[in-house]
Amino acid sequence: MDVCDGFVGAIGNTPLIRLRKLSEETGCEILGKAEFLNPGGSVKDRAAWAIIKDAEERGTLRPGGIIVEGTAGNTGIGLALVARARGYRTVIVIPNTQSQEKKDILRISGAELREVPAVPYRDPENYVHVSERLAKELDESEPNGAIWAQQFDNVANRRGHYETTGPEIWAQTDGKVDAFVCAVGTGGTLAGVSMALKERNKNVVIGLADPMGAALFHYYRHGELKAEGSSISEGIGQGRITANLEGAEIDEPFQISDKEAIPIVFDLLENEGLCLGASSGINVAGALRLARTLGPGHRIVTILCDGGLRYQSRLFNPAFLREKGLPVPDWLSWRTQ
Numbered sequence: 001m002d003v004c005d006g007f008v009g010a011i012g013n014t015p016l017i018r019l020r021k022l023s024e025e026t027g028c029e030i031l032g033k034a035e036f037l038n039p040g041g042s043v044k045d046r047a048a049w050a051i052i053k054d055a056e057e058r059g060t061l062r063p064g065g066i067i068v069e070g071t072a073g074n075t076g077i078g079l080a081l082v083a084r085a086r087g088y089r090t091v092i093v094i095p096n097t098q099s100q101e102k103k104d105i106l107r108i109s110g111a112e113l114r115e116v117p118a119v120p121y122r123d124p125e126n127y128v129h130v131s132e133r134l135a136k137e138l139d140e141s142e143p144n145g146a147i148w149a150q151q152f153d154n155v156a157n158r159r160g161h162y163e164t165t166g167p168e169i170w171a172q173t174d175g176k177v178d179a180f181v182c183a184v185g186t187g188g189t190l191a192g193v194s195m196a197l198k199e200r201n202k203n204v205v206i207g208l209a210d211p212m213g214a215a216l217f218h219y220y221r222h223g224e225l226k227a228e229g230s231s232i233s234e235g236i237g238q239g240r241i242t243a244n245l246e247g248a249e250i251d252e253p254f255q256i257s258d259k260e261a262i263p264i265v266f267d268l269l270e271n272e273g274l275c276l277g278a279s280s281g282i283n284v285a286g287a288l289r290l291a292r293t294l295g296p297g298h299r300i301v302t303i304l305c306d307g308g309l310r311y312q313s314r315l316f317n318p319a320f321l322r323e324k325g326l327p328v329p330d331w332l333s334w335r336t337q
């Protein structure tokens with residue numbers, strides 16, 4: 001029998017997909033870890049389960065307890081689904097500027113939503129701070145208590161990738177992996193995978209694929225946090241060194257524009273049949289930069305974070321793409337004419 005134990009048993013052990021056209025074109029083997037195949041649809045299922053498992057083990061999350069987080073993205077979906085599967089409630093605090101599409105996905109996943117005004121991080125009413133305070137309040141007022149997931153600075157997040165994603169990549173390539181590259185949201189994936197790989201072979205090259213609007217490219221290249229421009233990608237683009245990122249060794253930082261990454265999303269759909277979100281395009285663009293830097297003959301692994309169907313109203317909307325000055329594939333316009 002080959003059976004996994006419920007939702008959390010189905011997280012991880014995702015395939016490594018050879019991106020055939022880009023591998024041929026570069027002379028490198030470019031492999032994408034198919035994180036969109038996780039049961040909640042994204043790489044964040046791993047972090048959600050790692051954070052919840054850690055809280056269970058430490059005894060802070062009690063049966064019937066509440067998980068609180070400030071996120072409109074994949075972490076919220078992952079947390080809500082893991083919570084459903086293990087008998088917890090999830091309360092997600094989001095800015096009221098989020099799209100109806102996102103709110104619907106979260107609600108269907110089982111999250112209770114609290115909408116707050118969209119104000120900057122320095123304002124105490126920012127959704128992240130509200131989620132921290134709400135977790136404290138619910139922990140005192142609710143019979144089974146509450147925890148704050150705190151994905152950015154809770155290192156259970158990167159530990160999940162250190163213990164699963166990294167070792168999986170090592171095993172799937174028989175230890176023959178030259179480089180790994182991905183973008184940073186919390187930094188859990190990049191730091192956890194890079195620590196696991198460097199521990200096994202210190203020569204593995206670690207790349208950072210930083211979208212415009214994020215501050216990490218300048219930090220790892222010049223030692224200074226500095227952001228410029230913007231990106232339509234979601235779930236990535238960090239402005240500070242999170243606890244998850246601390247101590248991560250990054251060899252090759254790249255700054256990737258949407259003009260470079262979004263055509264790759266469409267290329268992967270047209271030539272490989274892979275329908276992916278924009279962050280996967282940023283990651284694969286990073287893998288192509290690394291292929292150019294390292295030269296032919298290398299095996300480069302990256303992350304295919306989530307599926308594209310979550311982004312119908314932006315990434316796959318010709319009007320939105322035109323407004324952002326991004327190219328629209330013919331087949332996408334035909335559908336809507």
Ligand code: PMP
Binds near residue numbers: 235280
């Ligand atoms: N891509 C997507 C679509 C995401 O939602 C996230 C997580 N925010 C990431 C990439 C980045 O992953 P991490 O938080 O591990 O840096």
